[in-house]
Amino acid sequence: MKNRSSRRNFLKTSFVSTTALSSISAPSILLGGMPSKTINFASVGAGGKGWGDIKSCSKGHKVVAVCDVDYGRLERSKREYPGSKGFVDWRKLLDQKDIDAVTISTPDHMHAPVAMTAMDLGLHVYVQKPLAHDIYEARQMQLKAREKKVITQMGNQGHSGSTYQTVVKMIQSGMIGKVKRAYAWSNRPVWPQGKDTRPELVGDLPTDVSWDHWLGTAPYRPYAKGFYHAFRWRGWLDFGTGALGDMGCHIMDPVVWALGLGAPNSVSAQGPGATQESFPKWSVIDYEFPGTPFTLGKSLKFTWSDGGKLPPHADLKLPKGLKQFPRNGSMFHGENGTLLVQHSSPFWLLPDETFGQVKVERVPGKNHYQEFTKAILGETKTSTHFDYACPLTETVLLGNLAIRVPGKKLEWDTTNLKVTNHKEANQFVKRKYRSGWEVKGL
Ligand SMILES: NC(=O)c1ccc[n+]([C@@H]2O[C@H](COP(=O)([O-])OP(=O)(O)OC[C@H]3O[C@@H](n4cnc5c(N)ncnc54)[C@H](O)[C@@H]3O)[C@@H](O)[C@H]2O)c1
Structure with a gap:
């Protein structure tokens, strides 16, 4: 080449x-x-x-x-x-x-x-x-x-859309004050996850797909119709990145961007954790980031959840007209109020008593x-x-690493891409490619 x-x-x-x-x-x-x-x-x-x-x-x-x-x-x-x-x-x-x-x-x-x-x-x-x-x-x-x-x-x-650009402007202009706590969540997975074993239903090689090329760098797995190709590969450790991988780069993006978050200091996963084969049915991932000019205190706790786990919101006075807490979204708790964002659109400044009269000028969307x-x-x-998107992806995938060793608070050394307090966790930083599919530089 x-x-x-x-x-x-x-x-x-x-x-x-x-x-x-x-x-x-x-x-x-x-x-x-x-x-x-x-x-x-x-x-x-x-x-x-x-x-x-x-x-x-x-x-x-x-x-x-x-x-x-x-x-x-x-x-x-x-x-x-x-x-x-x-x-x-x-x-x-x-x-x-x-x-x-x-x-x-x-x-x-x-x-x-x-x-x-x-x-x-x-x-x-x-x-x-x-x-x-x-x-x-x-x-x-x-x-x-x-x-x-x-x-x-x-x-x-969504990064180029009006909502996320406006959210960044609101946070960075101090509309809710410095941010003390952040959340992001998704209703995914809407595909099979939490499976202990790979499909037993193994048939002949398909005639409509080149299975060897589909597998590419992944370990060899027998073809199983309807389990991987198309779309349903998402929950399997070998191919997908689960609910967090699927939606994290969308929904964690406004929080990471608005607050100027770098790499987290630590991460831990609650929940059942991954099986030998697949991502779990649900997870709650707690990240701790070093503080930034937009956050309060020395560090910021940012929690991701999926599989139907929503962030705490019972004490939140939801705006009239909002019938249901968003199923995909992010939330910033600041010194002076809360910014609740439905993934892509719309968003609400809370409480209504403080922000009801505030008019927000939307930043126009761009074509990504x-x-x-x-x-x-x-x-x-x-x-x-990639100077923005690779670090964001690393943060998302660090959550997946935590899902492999749930219940442990993992200290993260981003310079050396290393968990410093759990040796075994480091095997999930990098995978081995299938023989014949090695790639220069990886
Ligand atoms: N940004 C978004 O809103 C958004 C929405 C959906 C999917 N995605 C992303 O797009 C990607 C694809 O998702 P999808 O839902 O379309 O999956 P899919 O399985 O439906 O489609 C993937 C396509 O790639 C082909 N393919 C598979 N392996 C290939 C290979 N080695 N070489 C060439 N072609 C190959 C498949 O035959 C299929 O046509 C994923 O990374 C997913 O996260 C992004």
Whole structure:
């Protein structure tokens, strides 16, 4: 696989020339003779969430290659982008010389292998959340993105939405004072979790999916129809990242962002913990972060919960009209009140007596996908680039590490990616890839 940096530089240079021309008001028709600014996109995992990812990122540009291990989904994607090449093996897709940027929307265990390889080739990457399956992978992705100076964006599109941007502004402007306690929660899992054993219902290899490619770096597991592909891989330790991994990068994001949280000092999981095979039916994860200018005191306790566990809210006077406490959301308790946020939208300042008359000016939402595309052309910067998204992913995945050893308060050394007070827990920082699927840098 050859480095593609020359085409990348060409894209940037052509943008500079066009900008220079625009600044002397050249009619756009004259720009027809300029070198093309068309970005050549590719998609890996094109048939699920990837369908929307590649469509939204490539708007106004070109899709030259698509990859999916499901033959039917691959055919559908190829039809959608006439002239594009189709691949079952992402490594063959990345061998193509005409690609500038890749959207990566596979199951979680394949995000890092594909993204690291793509970045190593100098390609820009839009990667679904969570960026990685393991903490070690997330750290390596951050380092690789810096080394290669590629444009990166994580698929937590809520970050660009009006609600989360407004929440950040409200917290950082001190609307509820300094924050003393924070929560985030989700109604997931809405797929099987808490299973002690892998499926016994094992059939022949499927004819519609390349199972070896689907497994990729994961340990070999016999194919079991309806248990993994599609969508239901989420709860299995080998492939998914459970309820926390699925929603943490969305719902913990406004808290981490607004409060400027770095890496936690410690983490502990309540609940049954993971089985040998799967994430638990529910979990409550307590993180402790060093204090920041937006928090009260030396440290901040931030609790994640899922599987129907909601944060304490009996004492909260909910606003009239809110019939049910949100099933997915985040909550900040500040010195002067509470900000309750339903995932994506809407939010409430409480209590009503204090904030009833307060008018909040909403920050307009942006297009998360097009931000990535415009950043490639040098027109803007991405907001969930890997210097933000990799540490956020590490925090989320540290919760999953705690789920493997529940009931223990784990002290975390982020510099060395190490639990300092529980030797066995460190085996979950990094996983071993299946023979033949080793990836440079991971
Ligand atoms: N940001 C969001 O709102 C959002 C929403 C849904 C899913 N997601 C994320 O998108 C990713 C995919 O989730 P999904 O629900 O679409 O899963 P899915 O299983 O429905 O779809 C995944 C697709 O990738 C294909 N695939 C699997 N392994 C592959 C491989 N090695 N190479 C190429 N293609 C492969 C599958 O055949 C399938 O078409 C996950 O990371 C998930 O967290 C994000």
